[in-house]
Amino acid sequence: MNNVITQNILRLFFFVLVQGVVLQQAKLGGTFFNYISLFIYPLFLLLLPLKISKIALVLTGFGLGMLVDGAYNSPGVHTAACLVVAILRPLVLAILEPREGYNVSLGLTIKSYGVLWFLKYAGVLLFIHLLVYFVLEIFTPVYAIEIIGRTIASFLFSLFLMIMYMVIARPSV
Amino acid sequence: MRNLVLLFLRFGHFILFILLEIFCLYLIVNYNRKQRDIWANSANIFWGYSSEKWNDWTNYLSLQDKMDELALENAKLKEKLINYELSPIVEKDTLQTLNQQYELLSAKVASNTTDRPNNYLTINKGIKDGVRKDMGVISENGIVGIIREVRNDYAAVNSLLHRRTFISAMIKRTGAFGELKWVGTNPQIVNLGSIEKHNIVAVGDTIVTSGYSTHFPPGLMIGTIASTELPSGNNFHNIKVRLSNDFGTLRYVEIVKNRKQTQQLELEKEIKEK
Numbered sequence: 238m239n240n241v242i243t244q245n246i247l248r249l250f251f252f253v254l255v256q257g258v259v260l261q262q263a264k265l266g267g268t269f270f271n272y273i274s275l276f277i278y279p280l281f282l283l284l285l286p287l288k289i290s291k292i293a294l295v296l297t298g299f300g301l302g303m304l305v306d307g308a309y310n311s312p313g314v315h316t317a318a319c320l321v322v323a324i325l326r327p328l329v330l331a332i333l334e335p336r337e338g339y340n341v342s343l344g345l346t347i348k349s350y351g352v353l354w355f356l357k358y359a360g361v362l363l364f365i366h367l368l369v370y371f372v373l374e375i376f377t378p379v380y381a382i383e384i385i386g387r388t389i390a391s392f393l394f395s396l397f398l399m400i401m402y403m404v405i406a407r408p409s410v
Numbered sequence: 411m412r413n414l415v416l417l418f419l420r421f422g423h424f425i426l427f428i429l430l431e432i433f434c435l436y437l438i439v440n441y442n443r444k445q446r447d448i449w450a451n452s453a454n455i456f457w458g459y460s461s462e463k464w465n466d467w468t469n470y471l472s473l474q475d476k477m478d479e480l481a482l483e484n485a486k487l488k489e490k491l492i493n494y495e496l497s498p499i500v501e502k503d504t505l506q507t508l509n510q511q512y513e514l515l516s517a518k519v520a521s522n523t524t525d526r527p528n529n530y531l532t533i534n535k536g537i538k539d540g541v542r543k544d545m546g547v548i549s550e551n552g553i554v555g556i557i558r559e560v561r562n563d564y565a566a567v568n569s570l571l572h573r574r575t576f577i578s579a580m581i582k583r584t585g586a587f588g589e590l591k592w593v594g595t596n597p598q599i600v601n602l603g604s605i606e607k608h609n610i611v612a613v614g615d616t617i618v619t620s621g622y623s624t625h626f627p628p629g630l631m632i633g634t635i636a637s638t639e640l641p642s643g644n645n646f647h648n649i650k651v652r653l654s655n656d657f658g659t660l661r662y663v664e665i666v667k668n669r670k671q672t673q674q675l676e677l678e679k680e681i682k683e684k
Binding site: 290291292294295296299302311312313314316317320321323324373376377 | 422423424426427430431433434435436437438440441442444445448449452
C-alpha cells in the first residue's frame with residue numbers, strides 16, 4: 238500500500254518536472270509548424286489506483302493542474318482540462334471494462350491489461366484532455382481549425398510519448 | 411438533511427467538479443492576458459448584439475401601431491392638400507377649414523381580390539366611422555374604388571377592377587374626359603372610353619380623376635396611357651391605361667368623404683327627371 242502512494246508521489250513530481258522543464262520548451266514542429274505540444278502529465282491521472290474515490294480523483298486532478306499551470310504561467314487552463322479527465326476517468330473505465338473485470342491489486346497498466354486496452358484508455362482521455370486544453374488555450378472559435386489541428390498533432394505525439402514511458406519505465410502500479 | 415447528505419455522497423464529486431471548473435474559468439479569464447482580452451471582447455460583442463436584436467424585436471412589435479399612426483397622418487395631410495388645391499385663391503389663408511369639402515379617413519384592407527371578373531375589397535371602417543355608400547376610396551398611389559356596402563365595422567369596396575365600376579377620368583394634359591372601365595382580364599390595365607377622335611392622345615399621358623363625379627376630388631392619379639388606337643370608322647379612341655396602383659399589394663387605403671355629395675346628387679337627379 239505504501240509502495241503505491243510513494244510510487245504515485247514520485248511519479249507526480251517526475252511528470253510535473255519533465256513537463257515544466259523539458260516538454261514546455263520542446264518545439265517538435267519547429268517555428269513553422271508550431272502545432273505539436275508534448276503532454277506527459279495526464280498519464281499521472283490515468284495511472285492512479287483503480288479504487289481511488291471520485292472526490293479524491295477530482296481533487297488530485299485539480300492539484301496536478303495547478304502545479305502544471307504554475308510551470309506554464311497559465312492559471313486555470315491545464316487545471317480545467319485535468320478536471321475533465323478526472324471526472325470522466327471512472328466512466329471511461331466502466332466502458333472499457335474487460336470481460337473478466339478489473340483486478341483491484343493490479344495497476345491500470347499495459348502489463349495488466351494489454352497494449353490495446355491501454356491505447357484505448359489513454360487515447361480517449363488524452364484526446365479529451367488536449368481538446369479541452371486547446372479550446373481554453375486558444376479560446377476563440379475563429380481558430381477552430383487550429384484547435385482541431387493542434388489537438389490531433391499533439392495527440393499523436395503525446396500518446397507515443399506515453400507508450401514509450403510505459404514501455405521503458407514498466408510501472409507495475 | 412439525510413437526503414442532502416446522501417445526495418452529496420452520491421454526486422459530491424460532480425458538484426466539486428463543477429465548482430472547480432467554474433473557478434478555473436474564472437482564473438482563465440482573469441489571469442491570462444490573451445484569454446482575458448478575448449473574453450472582454452466577446453462579452454462586448456455579445457451584449458451589443460443581444461441588445462440590438464432586442465431593440466429590433468420590440469420595434470417590430472410596435473410596427474403595426476406606427477403604421478396605423480402614419481396612415482392616419484397621411485390621410486390628414488392629403489386631405490389638407492386636396493382642399494387647398496380646390497379652394498379659390500381668396501379663401502386660401504383664412505376660411506380653409508370651414509370650407510373643407512373633402513375629408514379623408516384611413517382604413518386597413520381586410521381582404522382583397524384581383525383575380526376575379528368582379529373584384530372587391532373589404533376595409534376595416536364602417537358605419538360607426540361615418541362611412542357611407544358611394545364614397546370614393548383611394549390609396550397613396552391612386553384611386554382604388556367605390557364603397558358599395560357598409561356594415562357597422564366594415565365596408566365592402568367595388569374595386570376599380572370590377573366591371574360595374576365606372577369612373578370619370580380625364581387626360582391631364584388636354585383635359586379631355588371619358589369613362590374608365592375594366593374589361594376583366596389584366597389587373598393592371600383598364601380601358602378609357604368616350605374620348606372623341608378629335609382629341610390628341612399620346613402614349614404616356616397621365617390619366618387623373620376628372621372631378622365630375624361625386625366620388626373623387628379632381629386631379630387624383632389613376633395611371634398612364636399604355637397604348638392607343640383609333641379604329642377606322644370609329645368616333646372614339648381605344649385607349650388602354652396602365653394603373654399606377656398595384657391592387658395586389660394594397661394594405662392601407664383612404665376613404666374620401668365628400669360633404670357636398672348629397673347636394674350634387676340631388677341636383678343632378680332633379681335635372682334628369684325633368
